Amino acid sequence: MKKFASLCFALASTATLADEGMWQPHQLPSIATKLVDAGLKLDPNSLTNLTSFPMGAIVSLGGCTASFVSDKGLVATNHHCVYGSIQYNSTEENNLLKNGFLAKSFSEELPATPGSRIYVTEEITPVTAIINAALTENMSGAERYKSIDKSSKSLVAECESDSKYRCSVVNFHGGLEYYLFKQLTIRDVRLVHAPASSVGKYGGDIDNWMWPRHTGDYGFYRAYVGKDGQPADYSEDNVPYEPKHHLKVNKSSVDEDDYIMVLGYPGRTNRYRTALEVENQFTWVYPQAKAYREEIIKLIHDNSAPGSDARIKYESTLASLANYAKNYGSMVESYNKGTTLERKKSLETELSSWINATDDRKDKYGEALKGLNTLIQKDQQTQARDLILGYLNYGKMLSTANRLYRLSQENTKPNIERKRGYQERDIARFEQGMKAVNRRYDAEIDQKIVLAMFKHYQQLPKAQRLKSLDKFFGLDKNFNQQEFKNKLEKMYAETKLNDQATRLAWMKKSSKDFENSNDPFIQLAIATSAERKQLEESGEELSGNIQSYRPKYMEALIAYFNSKNLPVYADANSTLRVTYGNVKGYSPQDGLIATPFTTLEGIVRKDTGVTPFDAPKKQLKLIENKQYGEYAKKELGSVPVNFLGTLDITGGNSGSPTLNDKAEFVGLVFDGVYESIIGDWDYDTKLNRSIHVDIKYMLWVMEHVDGATNLIEEMDIVE
Ligand code: ARG
Secondary structure, three states: OHHHHHHHHHHHOOOOOOOOOOEOHHHHHHHHHHHHHHOOOOOHHHHHOOOOOOHHHEEEOOOOEEEEOOOOOEEEEOHHHHHHHHHHOOOOOOOHHHHOEEOOOHHHOEEOOOOOOEEEEEEEEEOHHHHHHOOOOOOOHHHHHHHHHHHHHHHHHHHOOOOOEEEEEEEEHHHOEEEEEEEEEEOEEEEEEEOOHHHHOOOHHHHOOOOOOOOOOOEEEEEEEOOOOOOOOOOOOOEEOOOOOOOOEEOOOOOOOOEEEEEEOOOOOOOOOOHHHHHHHHHHHHHHHHHHHHHHHHHHHHOOOOOOHHHHHHHHHHHHHHHHHHHHHHHHHHHHHOOHHHHHHHHHHHHHHHHHOOHHHHHHHOOHHHHHHHHHHHHHHOHHHHHHHHHHOOOHHHHHHHHHHHHHHHOOOOHHHOOOOOOHHHHHHHHHHHHHHHHOOOHHHHHHHHHHHHHHHHOOOHHHOOHHHHHHHOOOOOOOHHHHHHHHHHHHHHOOOOOHHHHHHHOOOOHHHHHOOOOHHHHHHHHHHHHHHHHHHHHHHHHHHHOOOHHHHHHHHHHHHHHOOOOOOOOOOOOOEEEEEEEOOEOOOOOOOEOOEEEHHHHHHHOOOEOOEOOOHHHHHHHHOOOOOOOOEOOOOEOEEEEEEOOOOOOOOOOOEEEOOOOOEEEEEEEEOHHHHHHHOOOOOOOOOEEEEEHHHHHHHHHHHOOOHHHHHHOOEEO
C-alpha cells in the first residue's frame, strides 16, 4: 500500500488532463480537490465507502453496469444490456425484441437469460504481497503462471466460504498489483421492462457509436432473493431484494457544463501497451477480426429472414458481432489518420533515456521493455491460428462438446486444482450456459459458420494447424472441400448435443462415457483434446514469462509518469471505477460543432419508417403534437433525448447511471462517439465524448408511449 500513498500524493499535486482517468475508489481522496472543482457536491471521501451511498447502489451485471433505483430491487441499465434476456424470451409469435416488454406486476416479470447475475461489490482487498510471496526469480513461465493461479484460487476459495459471495483476484498494471474483490451475488434476476427495439435500439448499427444520437437505450431488471433475504436460485417463492441503498431519480436532468460522473465497471483499456503491441493490434488484429465478424454477420443474415425464429435466435450474437466490427473499424480509421504509433514510439524513447539516466534505474528496469517485446513477438507468431480458433468457437456444437468433455476430465481432480470455469463454484453457471444454447442455436447457421471459419483455418501454414483436427477432417491427405462439407452435414444430422436434456446429462458423465460415445462432435472433441491442452499450456508458459517483465515495465512507466506529474490510473479490468466530467459538446472535425443535446424532433427528422429508423407510430404522433408532458426543457423547447459528456468510459460502463453533483440518477451512459473509440488505447481530451440517455426522455417514453407508470411510481423521483 505504501507505493500507492506516494503515487497518490504525486497525483494530487498534478494538473492532470481534465476528465481522463478511470479511478479506483481508494484513489479518490487523492483527486478530491479536482472532484470538488469540477462541481461535486458530496464529500469525495464518501465515494470510497463501497457499502454506503452512493456506491452501495451501483451493481455489475458482468459485462455491463447497473444500479438499484427502488427499495424493491428494481435495477436500471441499458436496453443493450438486457437485450440478451429480451432475445431469450422472444419467439416468432411473441417477439419482445420488436414489441418491447412491460411487466405490470411482479408476477408478470420474466426470468432473465439463464446465468444472469447481479453483483454488488462489498470489499476490495490488496493481495499483491500474498501473490508475490509465492513467486521466485528463477521460476519457469509455467511455474509462475501456476503459482499465481494457485494463490488466487485459494484466496477466492477462502473468500467464498460464505456462499452468497463471488470473489475474484484481479491484476492491475499487468500484474504489478493484485486485489481481491468480494461481491454479493444475486442469482435470481428477472426482466421487468424494455422499450421496443425501435426505441431502445433506434438507429441500430447505423447510429451505433455515433453522434447525433436518438436512442432510448434503457431497460429494467429486478433482483430477487429467498424469503430469508439471502441470494437464492430462481424460485417462484423468492421475493424482491431490498437493497440498503438505491438512487433517487432527478427528473430535472442536467444542463450544459453541469458536473456528471459515472460509477461503473469498465471492461478493458490498453493505454500502457508497447509500440510493438499497438502496431500489431491496429495493422493486423483489428482488421482481421473485423473481417471475420463481418463474414459471420453476413452468413447469419443470408440464412435467416428478419423476424424468423432462426434470426431471433441470433439477434443477440449479431448485435455483439456488429458492435465490435464497427468498433474495430473506427479504431483502425483513427489510427491511420492519427499519430498514435509515433507518440507511442517517442514515449518509449523518452522512457529509455529516463531509465538510462541513473545506474539504479538501469539495474531495475533496463531489461524490461526488451524482454517484454521478445515475448510479445513470440505470441504474435501464432496469433493467426489463435484468432481463427477463437472464431471457430462461434460453432456452438464444437464448443459445447469441447467444454463438456473437459468438464468430465476436470471432475476427476480435487476441486481447488480444477481449471477456472470448471470448479464447483462454476457448475451452476455452466449448466445455465448449456440451457441458453436452446434459444441461441440453429443447426443450419452454425454449420455455415464452421464451414466458413474452417476455410480460413485451412489457409494456415501446416506447422501451425492442429494435427489432430487436420486428421479428423482428412486435411492431412487429399482434402476435398465437398467431402468436408458432407462430413460436417452428417455430423450435424447425427449429433444429439442440440438437445438440452442430452447436454445436461453429459455434465454428469465420466471421460470413459465420452470415449464410448458415437456422437460425432464428442468424437471430435476427444480427438483434438490433447493437442488443445498443449496449446493451452504453451499459452500459460508464455503468460507466466510475460509476468516476469510486464509488471517491471509498468513500474518503470509509472515512476516515469510520476516524475512528469502525469496521471496514473490502471487500465480498465472490469472492476469498479469512477470517472467524472461535464456535459459538453465537441468538434468531431474541422468546421463542425456537435451540440450536447438532441431532442425529440430529431427522431422525426431521422425516421424513414424502415428499421432501424422506425419509431413507434404513437411516439411520432406525440412528437408531432408537441405532447411533451412535464419533460420539456425550456432552453431546448422540447424533450432532450441523448446528451454528450466528457467522461472517460469504455464497454462495460454501459448501463451505469449518470449521476449529478449529488449522486442522483439523471440518465444512463450507453455509448461513446465514433472519434473516441480509439481512446481505449489512446485518450484524446478533445475528441473523447460519452453518450447518455437523458432521464427526461426515459421518463417521457415510459409514461407517454409505454404506460410504464407502475415503475415511475416505484422510483423516488425528485426535482
Ligand atoms: N456501442 C454500444 C456499447 O458498446 C453498444 C450499443 C449496442 N447497439 C447496437 N446497435 N449494436 O456499449
